[in-house]
Amino acid sequence: MNRGLPLLLLIDVPQPTASAITADLAGSAEIIQSAAEGALAHTSGSPGRRRPTVVVVGETVTAPVGLVHSLRPNPADLAVVVTATPATHEKLTVLPLLFSDDVVRRVDDRKAAQLMPRAVSDLLQQLTRRRAHAAAQAAAQQQLSPGAASIGRQLGERLLGQFLTQAPIGVLMLDGDALIAWNQRAADILELREPDSVHRPVSALFPEDQRTALHHHLSDPGPYRDAEPDAVFERIRGDGTTQALRMAVQQVLDTEGRKRTLVLTEDVTDRLHAQRKLAERSIHALLTAEVAAAMTAPGPLDERLRRCVRAATNRLGADRVCVWTLNTRGELVHAVCAADGTETPDAFPCRAAQRAAAERIVTSRRPHLDIAPRSGRQQSPPSTGRDSFAGFPLISGGELLGVLSMTTRLALPGSVLATLENIADQIAVGTQQDRLLNRLREATRALERRDRGVAERL
Structure with a gap:
């Protein structure tokens, strides 16, 4: 008997499974084979203070749940692996209600020889780590208050x-x-x-x-x-x-x-991530609604575009959002811009810095992304110190109308890019409708001028 090693107790385990376990773990634990009625004798002692023990229950044990309960697993020193058969499957469904997966696991009897050694090895390592942790805390007791009374x-x-x-x-x-x-x-x-x-x-x-x-x-x-x-x-x-x-x-x-x-x-990592996702979706939904309201409102197109870029800058925390348009001669013109939530009508540094990227988007009619490498945390600045750029073409009915661009020092996840693409579509549709209305007005005025000329000649 080697009390320095963990104990691996095999209870009515078939020989092929027992051989597979022994072949893998012979040097890692003291392995004992036993019948169900003799199991308690090998797991005696105060729960939580026994040597690390993993009990493997074979498929021929008639009352596996009762046996596991009698062993009173304690996560500090005892874990159990139970072989599940069609006959015992219904009985074993109550195990998760009584014991956690850290203490008791189930293995399908048809794959026991393949899966059992890995399950047993995982539990042995877990028990060993917990025992080492407890020993480290006990050994550190004397270091807590040098020169003062011990906690006792x-x-x-x-x-x-x-x-x-x-x-x-x-x-x-x-x-x-x-x-x-x-x-x-x-x-x-x-x-x-x-x-x-x-x-x-x-x-x-x-x-x-x-x-x-x-x-x-x-x-x-x-x-x-x-x-x-x-x-x-x-x-x-x-x-x-x-x-x-x-x-x-x-x-x-x-x-x-x-x-x-x-x-x-x-x-609460997963919970906080879900909350942030929900908040992000709410922000993006509000931005989409604001852009839709701006582009369908009456008034000059430039004013409606300004409302769109202000909303995008504020909602997305961007450094700058711009709209570029194509004039009647097909030339790229910087239309409106908002930086840090405020308009900058007199100074457009992006005109020179971003024009090449905007022209590339016009030529390719495809989005252009230039995303700086990020450091570990999502909202931190780029590690290189430069901004990220995202630009989308404004296309409606096959007609290229301009470019929507954004620069930011924050991260540009896929959800933000999808929202930008969505509002680019909204701005494109609104811009095309405005141009169609203008063309219709011009055509109407031309007809009216012609009719007046005809009437004057008569």
Whole structure:
């Protein structure tokens, strides 16, 4: 018996599956084969303090749910893989209601020999990581208060309490701004894998532009804090992706009467992304409605185009939005422009800077994009320091009428480009209708002049 290795207990597992597991994991765990009635003897001990154990339940076990329940899985030290057969499939449907996928998994009996070794290996690695995390916290206990009285309790479960340790939400315990304890969920969320995370400032896990607000949020326990009680802060994960965390703060006393900060941390990245998407769609819908209202309103075309570029600049946060038109001789003319939400009728720096791009769009009758490389965060300026440009031809009924262009220092995702293309179509239709009306008026005036001339000669 090698107590230094995790335990892999195979309960009534068929020999082909047992051989496949043994071939893959013989050096990673102590492997014991047992009948169902002898399983409890191999998994005895206090839940949460046993050595890491993965139990594999074979398809011949008549009451797999009852067996799993009797083993009382604890995510710190015991996980179970159950073989699902057509006969047991209905019984096993209650497992997700009793135990999470982190603790109990099901494997189809027809693919057990192929899938079981990977499922068992994943659970063994998970248990080993959790055990190493708990050991690191315990080893760091003596480093918490050099020269002062020890907390007198083990970090993790003893400091946070069993309820918070096993909570599905991340829990941090801070001494000032320094991390002194956390549960497994917080370790997963904030990637607290190293023993030297103890005493690390929690603000160091966030980018510099978030740290001042976070420090104020953590240090102000009063009811009149500037931020919301569960304010959202963003950070960059180790893989470079953005993560949004909702953090609720509560000042508490430990068993020795010392003030600690308890922080409940929830990953709301997907929720925040959905909210931003909804807000973005609302903004784009409002912009589309404003452009439609402007292009169908009475009045001179130039004034209606100005309303369109002002709306696009304001709604999209662009640095500059311009409309170029083709005159009767087919020449490209800069018509209207808005920069940072204000019109600049006397100074059009884009006339020279963007004319070549606008002429390229006229020649090709296709959109032209010149998007600068971005840094990690979506709303940050381009890493090269230059603006991005997007231009769309104004085409209606096959007739090229001009160009809609935008420059910005912000990101240009596909949703913004789609909205620009949409309002370019609206502006093109409105411009063509205005030109048709003008041609009709001119034709009417010409007829009226001819009729008057005929009448005068008579």
